Amino acid sequence: MPLILQNSSGIKSFLASVTDDSSLPQNVRDQAMGLAEGEKVPWRDLRDLTESLRTGDGAGSNVWLHEICRGSGVALQGPRPRAKSPALQARLAELQRKLDQHQYDTMLQGIAEKEFGAGTGDEGGMATYQAQLSLGLHILVMMGTFFAAGFYGVSYMSPEPLHHLVGGLVGLILAMLMETVLLIIRTSVSPRSKAEEILLRHDKEVQEAKLQKDREAAVRQALDAGMHTAGSDGVSANGESAAAAVPPKVKKEQ
Structure with missing residues (x-):
């Protein structure tokens, strides 16, 4: 060199x-x-x-x-960076990608636990399953009820069995139309998300805490005012009783 x-x-x-x-x-x-x-x-x-x-x-x-060369010095050169092998570079890139993915998953998990609480995946799936099951049972019961109503309603007006069946089918169709209208109404109204419910509940708790603090402050202020009034009345009453208890001679000497 x-x-x-x-x-x-x-x-x-x-x-x-x-x-x-x-x-x-x-x-x-x-x-x-x-x-x-x-x-x-x-x-x-x-x-x-x-x-x-x-x-x-x-x-x-x-x-x-x-x-x-007096007053000068040796200019030291830094070592050259070692060239990394392609296999090592690929390994480092893979490790960096895994680290970034782990950090991203941890961040998403923290946000989900903070906003929706732990175990929302199982509870949400179970809630969806129960909602679908209850909706299916509701549709079946409603269709059966309308079919029975149409069947027995027409039986009072006509003795023909075919008319009874037509009346039941008409009731069944009416039930399906009504359920379709209700389903359209439910889907058109956007359901409130879990995050909005949490925010609304938080705002409600903050307002209730503020009202509770205002009530406590008002009660404390009223108690302080009552104690001050009672103390002043007691002092005046004690002064009058003490003046009445002094003999006349003592009053003259004073």
Whole structure:
């Protein structure tokens, strides 16, 4: 590794003198000018320049490297980064992807537990299953009821069994139409989400806590006012009784 020196004031003045020396070749002067513009100077280039001065016509024999480099220091170069193998890079990328996915899943799990509470997946699935089962039973009961109503209602008006069946089918169709209308109404109204319910419940709790604090403050203020009034009445009553208990002679002496 070549030795590199920091470009100090002594080195800059030496390079400026070499640049201004017309007795030196142009390539040497250009080299000195280029080195003067940088922050680091190779030791080998300084040595070559001093040798050029000594072999030239100028007064270069009095130039010494230890005098030129006084006040300078060695410019240490950092180690080159080691190149990672493709297998290692692929392994690191896979580990980083797994870490990012784990952090993302943890964040989503924390948000879900905070907003909806723990175990919402099982409870939500069970609630949906129960709602669907109850809706199906409701439809079956309603259709059976309307079919029976139409069947027995027509039986009072006509003795024909075919008419009874037609009346039951008409009641069944009416039940299906009514259930369809109710289903359309339920689906058109957007259900309130769990997050909205939590926010509304939180606002309600905050308002109730505020009202409770206001009531406690009012009760405390009323108690303080009552104690103050009772204390002033007691002091006045005690003063009057004490004045009445003093004998007349003592009053005259006073």
